[in-house]
Amino acid sequence: TVVSLKVDSVPFYLQWIDTPGYGDQVDVRQGFHHIVNYIDKLYERAMEVEMAAVREENRAFEHLGVDVILYFISPHRLKELDLAMLRMLKGKAAIIPILSKADTMTTDELRVFRREVSTRLREQGIETFREPMAIIASPYVVKNAQGESVIGREYSWGVSQCERDSDLPALRRVLIAEGLQELQRSRRRYYEAFRAKKMREMRGNLPSRMFGFALRTALQTLVLAGAVYALHQGAERTGLYEKLDQLR
Template identity: 30%
Template sequence: MSVAEEIRAESYVGFDSITQQIEHKLLKRGFQFNVIVVGQTGLGKSTLVNTIFASHLIDSKGRFTSDEPVRQTTEIQAVSHVIVENGVKLRLNIVDTPGYGDQVNNENCWDPIIKYIKDQHSAYLRKELTAMRDRYIQDTRIHCCLYFINPTGHALRPIDVIVMKKLSEVVNVVPVIAKSDSLTIEEKDNFKIKIREELVYNSIRLYPFDTDEDDEEEVQLNETIRDIIPFAIVGSENNVIIDGKSVRGRRNRWGVVNVEDQNHCEFMHLRNFLTRTHLQDLIETTAQIHYEAFRSKQLLALKEGVNQRPAERQ
């Protein structure tokens, strides 16, 4: 019998309870999930986040009056909340980027966003390399970037291409078409096709990624997600009555958009993707791919700096 051959215990030992032990510790500690939202003012970033997590987590910071000054630079604003659902505690950190893309000249408006994401990697690395490090390092690394695309129905703007390409190198990017109810079904479908073609043409690698560890079910699920991306979404914190039932939606002169109806928009696909199927994978991918690439680069640079110092003294 080979060493790797499975051996069945003759009587019950009890080590199969290790999954319950792990679950108990994880539930007691809770989970951390960090999301950054990027897009122009007025695309409904705050509303969508509040709709996804069924809570009023962030207030709209958009401009509502013509005399209100345009922000001259992209700002970084983070808010934190603890959400509890069926005994599972989620520490949710939402990072907004008001001012992004709102100027006439938007050159380098993405720099503060890239810097913020890299700064979180750097802060985690410093804590990791500390001699007396914490048992559990507070994780502020960004696990997901929701990138909001203006529903023009034509093509991606040059700034969208540049920024998504830069972001995809440091974070998991998930593009969404904001306020998709402003497009007809045909316009929406054609717009999604154009966006996918531009993403491929510009070699923009978006999440989710397939790995060697994925089984057939996970590969198929990721393929299904990639067929939907970018998610055409509508967000709403308001309840409307449809056939005597209260649902979250938007009422306009033509009728009601039911946010949770998959025939109206792809909000449910996005929510399920972020919370029910890929939440843990977003966290792991951040650590194993994006942070690991940053960590390796920093440690190699540190090693090269140390090796150069003796030569300089000679």
């Protein structure tokens, strides 16, 4: 999904790539690999464009890749499934953990859960672009206690406002304002790491490719020599050489 908006009168385009059905498969690893392979394919495409004989004038390859992964975590518990996926995404792109449905937790529960997620990720060696951000999202416009129209959710105890009661404004600033250049530098860093790894693999495979080429060449030479020898033997058996001498 491509979203068009303006930031300080400057046109801005965001491409969101959703993953519906993630984690619903019997073998969840299949979903893991689909996501990781998608990111790798973008980096591979960037390498192809960058290393082409005629490079694109607009340097489009610099924009291929994923700027940031917003990984949504269910409220109250961080599952082993989440940690397994985040370990696979580590080193692929900048990661921002999102504590979803933050209005289903009390202030104390949210504080404890945020600390727990940060600790578990650090223990797993999973680097994040920002600390976990608690988000409330809603498609509804409701009236708050002051009678103002706000985006949020209405409960029996009151109204939960997306802008006031969650990290949504901070997340917006990270994505399209103060954190944008840092995200772009981060994407470039992850791409360069991917590129360096691929180049090492290509150099590592070079001796085996050269050996394969030499072996094929040797086999072709042997086949050709065998064919010439067979023709020679056949000519001797049929007296072809003697007949040619008589003709001369």
